[in-house]
Amino acid sequence: MIAFNKKINVKRTQPECDYINALVDQKIEQQMNKWNKKMNAKRNQPEFNSTIALLQHKIDQHVSWNEQMNAAYNGQLSKLQGDISTINSTIENIVADIDRNKKSLIRNNLHKAELEKYREYMDTSHEWQFTISNRVDNIERKALQVTELLNEIKVLENKIADIEQRGREKNIEISNLPENNDEDLYKVLEELCGLMEISVNLSDIESINRVPHMDKNDQRPRNIIVKFFTKRQRDKVLQNCKPTKGFMVMGKPHMVFINEHLTIRNKLLYKQCREAAKRNDFKYTWIKHGVILIRKSDISPVFAVRTHDEIAKIQ
Missing domain, CATH: 3.30.250 (Rec A Protein; domain 2)
Incomplete structure (x- = not known):
């Protein structure tokens, strides 16, 4: 009987299995040849038949055992192949997972870098926002100050305008009165007041003169400013004439207007x-x-x- 002491390697492939079977068959054939020689030598011995029967029984046991071993080996081999396929599939899945995790890690690192840049940007933005907010506050304060100053300027302008107007409260302004190079404005005023039937004493007049127009290209006669010593004297003249009334002057029709200065x-x-x-x-x-x-x-x-x-x- 042949004993198999070698351990079966789980990595053994089908060709190795065929080699073992061939080797076993060869050993059996050698053993059979030896037995045949012995049988031929002992064919006439009385115990031959019983020996042959015993050997045949042992051979049958050996063949049966060999078949069982082959079946068990093939079963284990099929199971190992299935396990190896499962392991390979698991390894492939693990490799795929590792690859996905690697890509995910790369993306996470990129996201982390982007988040870090964004955080730095936000920090910078907050600083700029704080700076801009301070500047806006300063601008608003200055704008408020400017508004207050403009209001004060308007008040001062109105006060100055009121003072300037009060400085003219003794004056009348005569417009559209023809102008001559050798004119005597006192006599012209006296004649004009006579046409209006207004009594005016030349001693009540502090000054009388023509003033230039704001527009240098204005071809109309320059206006005459008559300044009285008192506002009461001025008002007396204005009360006796309508500022928009026209008069005949020097034999020619002219619309002469007398108004407050x-x-x-x-x-x-x-x-x-x-x-x-x-x-x-x-x-x-x-x-x-x-x-x-x-x-x-x-x-x-x-x-x-x-x-x-x-x-x-x-x-």
Whole structure:
């Protein structure tokens, strides 16, 4: 009987199995040849038949055992191959998982780098935001200061304009009166007042002179400014003539206008007020004591306009 002492390697392949089977068959054939020789030598011995029967029984046992071993070996081999296939599949899955994890790790590192850059950007943005916020606060404070200063400037401008207008409260302004090179303005005024039937003493007049136009290209006669010693004397002249009334002067028809002497600012304001009054059907617009007065109709209240912002009242 042949004993197999070698351990089966789980890595053995099918060709190795065939080699073992061939080797076993060869040994069996050799053993059979030996037995045949012995049998031929002992064929006439009495115990031959019993020996042959015993050997045949042993051979049958050996063949049966060999078949069982082959079946067991093939079963184990098939199982090992299945296990190896499963292991290979598991390894492939693990490799795929590792590859995915590697890619995911790379992406995470990229995301981490991007997040770090974003964090740095946000930190910088916060710093810039803080700086911009401070600058905006400073600008707002300065803008508020500028607004306050502009309001103060407007107040001061209005006060200066009021002072300038009060400085003209003793004056009248005569416009569109023909101009001569050798004219005597005192005599011209005396003649004009005589036509208006106004009594004027030349001793009440502090000064009289013509003033240039704002527009140097203006071809109209220069206006005459008459300054009285007192406001009362000035008002007496204005009360006896209408500022928009025309007169015949020096034998020729001329529209001569006598008005209060206004500052340039108030003249422009008065012009804008007249235009706004015309657009909005206001009936009356006039000057009294250097103040522009507006009235929509005979029964409407009178209101004053002292600044450009107040023109909005004329609606």
